[in-house]
Amino acid sequence: MKKYILLLMASALLFSCKTKTVTNVPIGTANEIAANAVFFSKIKEKSNFEQLKINSRVNIENGNFIPTLDATIYIENGQKVWMNMIAIFLNVGRGIATPEGIKGYEKWNKTYIESDFSYLNKLLNVNFIDYNSLQNLLLGKTFVPINEKDFILTKNAQGYRLTSSKNLKFENNGQTSEYRVIMDYSPDFDLNQVQLEDKNKTNQLEISYFNWTGFDNMKLPKNVKIIIKGTKTSQIFLENTRFESSKMDTPYSVPNNYTKTEIR
Template sequence: MKNLGIIIFSAIALTSCHTQKTVTESNSTPISTTEPIKSNSAFFNKVTEKSTFEQVKINSKINVENGSFIPTLNATIYIENGQKTWMNLTALFINVARGIATPEGVKGYESYNKTYIDSDFSYLNNLLKVNFIDYQALQNLILGKTFIPTNEKDFELTQNAQGYTLSSKNNIKINVDGKTTEYTVKSDYSSDFNLTKVTLNNLSNQDQLEVYYNNWENFEGNSFPKNVKIIIKAKKTDQILIENTKFDFSKMATPYSVPNNYKKTAIK
């Protein structure tokens, strides 16, 4: 259970608002999966559009597989669009962790070891083995929206019977604080533009991030993934399984304060 709250914040830093169905109908005429789609501006506009909801509350069950025993966690995730993401975690009816992310950074504490973090987004980037996560990318990652910097000139779009595949033409170079990291990226979307899979390879060290979204559910004109799976492959492989069980657009209080006698975790 070491660093439980921190691990889970990366989980939902890991784990949208579109209306569509999940199941696609097969086309009797085969569609090329190799011929690029030349007129793709409408696709890029659709998959990179910003969420318009004010707030959403998500009840979830989270399972973390990282080589240590961590019980199934019940999570409440509350997102105020573009402003903050708050979460509370319980296990066996006991509060075990709480965290909050804003555009300024992330904070979280866990009760098992009585530790807390207070960091910019470099901490989450280190956990996810990437360098581009900021608040908006974190929110998009949780909600199943495109979270990797994406533009037409760097990607090739192809269509298939299940939907669309977006692949990087050349290495994607992302510069943060003077340091450039190169990636190859492949993203799959359903025929109604819901994100279904992202595979991201860090070319400097061969680390890999995979994120899967499925079982999209319509809720009051919005579509959310009920199941999210995040796989982080580095020196070892960590896996986070998130089952979103309920969505609610009502407002709620999001208290956060570190209990007395908790020790700050060093950022490495």
């Protein structure tokens, strides 16, 4: 239980309807775009909202039975991501992420966790997720560190494609990982898909965003699909059913008699 609670926060991880099949249209090869300042300016734009409440239905497939979860995700821009989860009308867990790290507890096994972002990176098979990356991931914004000189930008009828010109190195806590990265965007600069594959082709992360909608001077994805491939494959599907901009209380305290789970 603790693993998929934290997976959700890493992806809070994460927005796609389980019953809907989406066929991705391959983006063919196109000529490289030399004058790309507008593109990079658009995909690097920072969010300027104050707070956002998202109601979501979450389905997780990892080889074990996990009931559909109803999640409330509340984001205060640059400060915190708070999540509360309910299954079959029962509260099953709660978590919060801040720039300092993550906390979460689950009621089925009465355990809780406190960690920096290294655990979320491990779950996603990457090595660069911090608070800002997590928030951007949830909002469908570019969450992979971008240095223009490390990418090739092409354009065709489906939109734009960013391809890493070399393996990108992510360093964290003395460990280095190298990934080939491909990111597809719509003609309106909406992020459609992110693919990361490690240099040994043993770990992959793929996140797809669908059904973008306008809300409060923002564009947000109503559906997200996250596929994590390693020794086994896990999938997370989130369907966002409602967006609100009102403030809300975000209580968090670990109940008595819960056991702390150590991160390894």
